Amino acid sequence: MELSNRQQQIIDIVKENGPITGEHIAERLSLTRATLRPDLAILTMSGFLDARPRVGYFYTGKTDSPVLSDEIQKIKVHHYQSRPVIVEQSTTVYEAICTMFLEDCGTLFIVDKHTTLVGVVSRKDLLRASMGGQAIETIPVSIIMTRMPNITVCEKEDSIIEVAHKLISRQIDGIPIVKKVDVGSGFEVIGRITKTNMTSLLVDLAKNEGT
Numbered sequence: 001m002e003l004s005n006r007q008q009q010i011i012d013i014v015k016e017n018g019p020i021t022g023e024h025i026a027e028r029l030s031l032t033r034a035t036l037r038p039d040l041a042i043l044t045m046s047g048f049l050d051a052r053p054r055v056g057y058f059y060t061g062k063t064d065s066p067v068l069s070d071e072i073q074k075i076k077v078h079h080y081q082s083r084p085v086i087v088e089q090s091t092t093v094y095e096a097i098c099t100m101f102l103e104d105c106g107t108l109f110i111v112d113k114h115t116t117l118v119g120v121v122s123r124k125d126l127l128r129a130s131m132g133g134q135a136i137e138t139i140p141v142s143i144i145m146t147r148m149p150n151i152t153v154c155e156k157e158d159s160i161i162e163v164a165h166k167l168i169s170r171q172i173d174g175i176p177i178v179k180k181v182d183v184g185s186g187f188e189v190i191g192r193i194t195k196t197n198m199t200s201l202l203v204d205l206a207k208n209e210g211t
Helices: 005-017 022-029 033-045 066-074 093-103 123-130 160-169 195-210
Strands: 049-052 056-059 086-088 107-111 117-122 174-180 187-194
Touching: 005 022, 005 033, 005 049, 005 056, 022 033, 022 056, 033 049, 033 160, 066 160, 086 093, 093 107, 093 123, 107 187, 117 123, 117 174, 117 187, 160 174, 160 187, 160 195, 187 195
Parallel strands: 086 107
Antiparallel strands: 049 056, 107 117, 174 187
């Protein structure tokens, strides 16, 4: 795995000062904690760093992690994708809340009558709408959804580490896996990748490393 200059700087800081919190690493680099999250996640997943709650990051002692790094680079989105939860844009906010509860998911993907992706609704969107004193039984989700083209998407052959980077840097719970519609420029939703899927990946990697 070829590290970026910033990732190498992070490793050097942790080597000299670990355990050290993400906030303190960010201060030393004159960056925000949010800016560093993707790099810290990559370094942790690749085995260069480890982290402990309320303690911070520390160096694992590895100067390179070719086996784990190569393993991660081979993993594609479709290896860990899950079934998408889709509703039509005419669905009411109340119905969307019920669907999210029953499906135990954090993101709903909104489609038009041609099953083309047109929007995304999160827990926060539904909570905000339900607290606004509006008639959620009649308001369609199309009123509160995030619309295309402002939706982060991925394809099934994308690298899962790149998608993990998107989840962290954009602070979202899930990303729709799409394929282009034959006619027009829209997308069909064929799956989803979420933070839960990423957790499953980490567990599998840990099991493989330990065997």
